[in-house]
Amino acid sequence: MPLKVVHQAVTERLEILDKDGRADEALVPALPGEELVRLHKLMLRMRRFDEKALTLQRQGRMGTWGSLRGQEACQAGLAANLRREDWLAPSFREHGVMISAGVSMHQVYAIWRGDERGHLFPAEVHCLPVSVPVGSQLLHAVGVGMGLGLRGEKSAVAVGFAGDGASSEGDFHEALNFGGVFKARTLFFIQNNQWAISVPFRKQTAAATIAQRAHGYGLPGVQVDGNDVLAVYAATRKALDHVRAGHGPYLVECLTYRMENHTTADDHTRYRKAEEVAYWRERDPVDRMRRFLAARKLWDEAREAAYLEEVAAEVEGAVALLESTPKAPPTDIVDYMYARRPWFLEEQRAEIAGRVAP
């Protein structure tokens, strides 16, 4: 008997803008001009927000910060497709999606300045707390997606975030498998920025892409140019339509690049080449979109300057709010442990209230 092919998969990659912002016209999403401009504005806003955090960190006014610079197209392309009812399960570099989805800027800053109260998100925003163990977010998103299905939701979905490093965790694989079995209303949104701290993508897996792994679990998966906001927008729209329709999870891998240090506690010059960073600087997602919009006469320097001024004011307002928040009282560490304080924490609370610094 000849061998039969029982499964074959092809993994596709979507690109719309080239490195200089010229579009493949046939693929440009059919959006009104203002919507195209919105994608650019989302990127500008998150970039400014991120830059300010790095400045604050250097001035000792912020804790460790994981910059999203270089990944704006991924986060804006996704955010533009999100609906109010959608849920997010973020890792530690999703500031851009978070502030685009309605989390207040000063709250994200507060989280990274070491203030648990930063997680007191507005009630209408469905965002899980930032979870540090990488990979965990995908399983959480599967659970949320299953819950949304149980409730009979027809629109809402859950988005789980992971990076290339996180894709090596067992959690990643179990989430894809489990979510597939239960047709979870879950989008697996993978930002492959090609570095996990100091480990390059080629040392992370022998597979050529992360997208292709979805096929092994019976799910659709696609790779997109993660520095091309139009491509991310289009791929994510298609993926979300699939998930919203109840067909089960979808994986989108955005191939992008982490322009900054892993976090402000890192020094990337010790493990990567300046030429590599320069190569990706030439493919800056914001520059590419700006050129695309300018060529269509939808955007110009004056509009950009005006918008940046608006955003700068918003960011400064967030910093002012952040820095005028009174310190948390020491007893806060006891008061949010259980719904009702057990006796032993009553005792420990009294001790803490009376304690001075060690």
Add this chain to the structure above:
Amino acid sequence: MSSPGRRLGFGLAINEAFHQVMEEDPSVVLIGQGVKSPWYVGNTCNGLVARFGERRVYDTPVSENAVTGAAVGAALAGLRPVVVHPRMDFMLYAFDPIINEAANWRYMSGGAAHVPVVFWGIINRAGEQAAQHSQALHSVFAHVPGLKVVAPSTPRDAKGLMVAAIRDDDPVVFVDERWLYGGEEEVPTEVYGTPIGKAAIRREGTDVTLVAFSYLAPKALEAAAVLAKEGISAEVIDLRTLKPLDAATVVKSVSKTGRAVVCDVGWRTGGIGGEIAAQITEACWAGLKAAPVRVALPDLPAPASRSLEAAYYPGAAQVVAAAREVVARGRG
């Protein structure tokens, strides 16, 4: 050749242990995330890749379970792996190979199999590292039959216990923490093992025994100095090994002083500190002048902000207060 007076920091002491043991025993391998990355494992892995190559020193994908499970398998087949968990919190992804497997194999195989792995977990501790980056899980490991747990507080013991842990034929969990890495002292240049299961008396005293380990061992010494000025003579024991516990040394000391303060760098409830207090009570009951008192972390996760950290972590002041209390309470 020993060169007297040579001083080393905590990280370089561990580094020297690796260099020396890997040189003497080709079956020793090192595996984990960030063994090439200075801010991840500090200077503990300096020069190892260059000297021993990538087939003995593995920088890995972000896969704690795979790293640990593979090490257990390799150990069953004859290697002596050291598994690096630069953040103890993420060892939780690897509980299955440590607790279900490594700890059980010798027993379940009637002594045929053994798992000489060192599971090295670094408690990241404070500096806004918060709840998922600061957890001290030594008591959990000490609870599990089949595991040994060591927790050095000085560079000299860090080197000696790492050497002993690697040479040990059973799985050893080696626990240290970021706060210890600033320490520096004279460390012998030759290769030596610090016996597992042996505590060290760091200071002799007659009124109260301060039992401590890890970052609270130096704090207990500070506390003893303060207490001395108040006329309280404190004996300080650095446990160094949590399992098997050196109960004999503790009992002997408390039999002399009649009072004990037990300092645990982990949470209070269900912690090793409670176990030590119980053993003291059982063995020294007749001679105790007061019930043992514990100093431990409150039953809460580490907070994120520095101002709250100050309220969270006990230090020398808490040890002093506990010692005063136990002395004041004394019956005779």
